[in-house]
Amino acid sequence: MKKAIPVSLVLVALSLIGFVILQINWVFNIVQTQEQKIMYKLDLAGREIADSLGSTQSIASIRLNNRAFQMPSFNAPPDPFSNKISYRLTATEVNNIIRKILAKNDLKASNVEYCIYYGPIITGISEYLSPDFANVSQKINEDPAYAANSFNYSYPINPRTDISNGFIISNETLTILMPYISKQAWHSLTWILIGSALLTLITISAFYLTVRNMLQQRNLSKIKSDFINNMTHEFKTPLATISLAIDALHNPKVKGNAEKTEYFGGIIKEENKRMNKHVETILQAALMEKEELQLNKTELHVHDIIRGLVDNFSLQLQDKAGQAITHLNAANDLISGDEVHITNLFNNLIDNAVKYSKPDVPPRIVITTTNSAKNIVVQLKDNGIGMSKESVKRIFEKFYRAHTGNLHNVKGFGLGMTYVKDIIDAHKGKIKVESTLGKGTTFTVELPLT
Secondary structure (H helix, E strand, O other): OOOHHHHHHHHHHHHHHHHHHHHHHHHHHHHHHHHHHHHHHHHHHHHHHHHHHHHOOOHHHHHHOOOOOOOOOOOOOOOOOOOOHHHHOOHHHHHHHHHHHHHHOOOOHHHOEEEEEEOOOOOOEEEEEOOOHHHHHHHHHHOHHHHHOOEEEEEEEOOEEOOOOOOEEOOEEEEEEEOOHHHHHHHHOHHHHHHHHHHHHHHHHHHHHHHHHHHHHHHHHHHHHHHHHHHHHHHHHHHHHHHHHHHHHOOHHHHOOHHHHHHHHHHHHHHHHHHHHHHHHHHHHHHHHHOOOOOOEEEEEHHHHHHHHHHHOHHHHHHOOOEEEEEEOOOOOEEEEEHHHHHHHHHHHHHHHHHOOOOOOOOEEEEEEEEOOOEEEEEEEOOOOOOOHHHHHHOOOOOOOOOOOOOOOOOOOOOHHHHHHHHHHHOOOEEEEEEEOOOEEEEEEEEEEO
8 A cells, every 4th residue: 555655646647747748749739730820821811912902993092093084095105003003992992902801811900011012022112001011021121030930921913924034023012921920829729728728737636636635545544543553552451450450359358358349449430431531532523523513502601610620630730749820810701602512622721731741840831811802812821842833733633643752651542632623613712822842832712702
């Protein structure tokens, strides 16, 4: 089992890494394909625009150029400018033709710049051009990287074959530019890329949850084993004591001695109480986990509960030459709570302060009460062995037991502080822990007043 979990983690991690690499490779491939697709559409659109501009005639443009009512002169030489696009179409008409054809090819006109030249491109006259054409053209000429990531093609308008050399020539040329082809490709794949990112994120999250659950299961398995071993020890000791006491009662010398019979009977009774207490602790933890705890709330005076508990622990403290000091300063100590559970939670806190005291230092427990706006605040401070930062973080975890250093006689199941936290939560209160290893621990409990 111990070897299986690391191997499983490695295999799952390798699978995840492979999936992510394949996903990234797929994204870049699809972006490259989209770039080629955009360039192909631009080329088709450019050819179609050139053909449309070469064949479209507009009456409005002719009128604007004062040519609609001029009588042709049969003796005059042909006008070389008579078929210019700027004579046949207005700027608005040219723009509308280009936008319509770009939209037909699923291209955004806002991303495309164009220019229509009369004559050679280098020395020719620009008839119509888009607002940002000059800037984009300049960047393409000056920046090779920018040019490599841009579409820059020219298309002849009304082309014809030169009889003298067989070359294709034209009086006018359409140039189309689209900068940042990669950016356009990424933008056009926005939803696909978002879906891919979400799929990758879900896969990584599933991997994380799987790993976390595996580690939690391993920790739970370890905790369960520790709990069973601890519980076995806790029950084995009183059972062994009871067995010895029963054997002693069967001894003929003891049977006739009332004092010894009462003594061994008392041992059996005390050990039986001890086992019952363990059983109750486990049952309480089970009820808390199922959230079946029923509170029998009544009005309680916290000071009375604290005084009673301090009296109960007086013999244990005297045995260790220790003391419990109370500063019951709260003007109002009346709460609505379950007397049994409230008593048990403070009993657990005081019991821990006694159990986890230093072996060579008399325990000193200081219990102070004050009032906040709507709560009674109970602070319990000891000078015991204290806890590490890790133990403070985990002290309320079920079955967790802090390391006790050279204290080997501290018994329990690791359920006491979990019970304390659950009872305080059930009463809508708060608990805070402050501890320094080797110096002591302070618990601060807040419970709402009635």
